[in-house]
Amino acid sequence: MAVATQPKKNTPSAPANPPTRNEDFQGRHLLIGANVLFSVLMAVAIVGIIQWGAYYKSAKADLTDQGVNSLTPGTERLIGDLPGNIRLTSTYFETDIEEADQSKYRTKIQDLLALYQNVNKSMVEVEHFNPLRDHAEREKLLTRVRKLEKYASQFQPHEELIGRFQSELVASTGTHIQTELERIFALTDAATDDDDKDELGQIQLVLERWQREFTMTAQDVDDALNTPQPQHGAANSAVTSLCSNFARD
Numbered sequence: 001m002a003v004a005t006q007p008k009k010n011t012p013s014a015p016a017n018p019p020t021r022n023e024d025f026q027g028r029h030l031l032i033g034a035n036v037l038f039s040v041l042m043a044v045a046i047v048g049i050i051q052w053g054a055y056y057k058s059a060k061a062d063l064t065d066q067g068v069n070s071l072t073p074g075t076e077r078l079i080g081d082l083p084g085n086i087r088l089t090s091t092y093f094e095t096d097i098e099e100a101d102q103s104k105y106r107t108k109i110q111d112l113l114a115l116y117q118n119v120n121k122s123m124v125e126v127e128h129f130n131p132l133r134d135h136a137e138r139e140k141l142l143t144r145v146r147k148l149e150k151y152a153s154q155f156q157p158h159e160e161l162i163g164r165f166q167s168e169l170v171a172s173t174g175t176h177i178q179t180e181l182e183r184i185f186a187l188t189d190a191a192t193d194d195d196d197k198d199e200l201g202q203i204q205l206v207l208e209r210w211q212r213e214f215t216m217t218a219q220d221v222d223d224a225l226n227t228p229q230p231q232h233g234a235a236n237s238a239v240t241s242l243c244s245n246f247a248r249d
Contacts (some may be wrong), residue, residue: 049129071115079119088113090128098120142230158232163223165239170218210246217242 071079090113092106110128117124119122145151184207188200217238224235 071119075116076119079124081117082120082123085123085125087127088116088123089125091131091138091141092128094130095130095132155232158236161239162225162232162235165221166218174211174214174218177207178213181207181211213242213245 010138015246055105056094074220090106090109092109094102113126113128117126127137146155181204184200184204188197189205191200220238221235
């Protein structure tokens with residue numbers, strides 16, 4: 001008589017020492033902590049490399065169509081091969097009441113100077129100040145410029161002409177014109193002939209015009225020299241124009 005028997009199922013044997021729930025949690029915790037630590041270290045390293053590259057390499061991408069945010073290779077070579085240190089100064093003024101474009105243009109100037117400095121940080125110094133308010137910085141700049149041999153020769157002729165006008169002509173010529181006017185007034189009062197009075201009146205008109213022009217020119221010279229950026233050329237032109245008018249008369 002045959003007896004049917006079922007085959008035995010092969011069941012996996014249990015590990016000798018199965019990990020406890022606490023040990024499994026600690027293992028996963030250590031793995032997660034290691035991953036976090038590795039990510040933090042990589043982030044710090046990437047930031048450090050970016051900062052190093054930004055300072056020493058001055059890398060910058062210009063995404064504009066016309067390349068307005070970059071310098072030409074020739075300009076970069078010129079700045080990179082400077083024979084000595086230079087200082088770039090922006091005196092773009094700023095006021096409480098100004099048009100919207102004023103701030104935009106001022107920012108463009110600052111960005112351009114920053115591009116120059118990024119090419120050669122060790123030799124290019126950049127500064128910005130408002131000449132309408134930072135009077136001490138303005139005077140320091142003018143003093144530095146006057147000491148430069150290149151500009152000293154340009155300032156000297158203007159300063160000599162303006163100095164002679166202020167020291168010699170303002171007082172003496174103004175006094176002389178006023179004296180002549182007083183003499184004309186006395187002669188006009190004493191004149192009995194109408195023709196004499198007419199001639200004296202014409203002379204009086206000329207002297208009064210000279211007096212007005214002389215006074216206005218003296219004021220224009222003072223205004224030109226007392227601006228945030230003294231305009232020696234404008235003062236010189238005013239004096240030259242006055243002398244030309246006197247010569248024609």
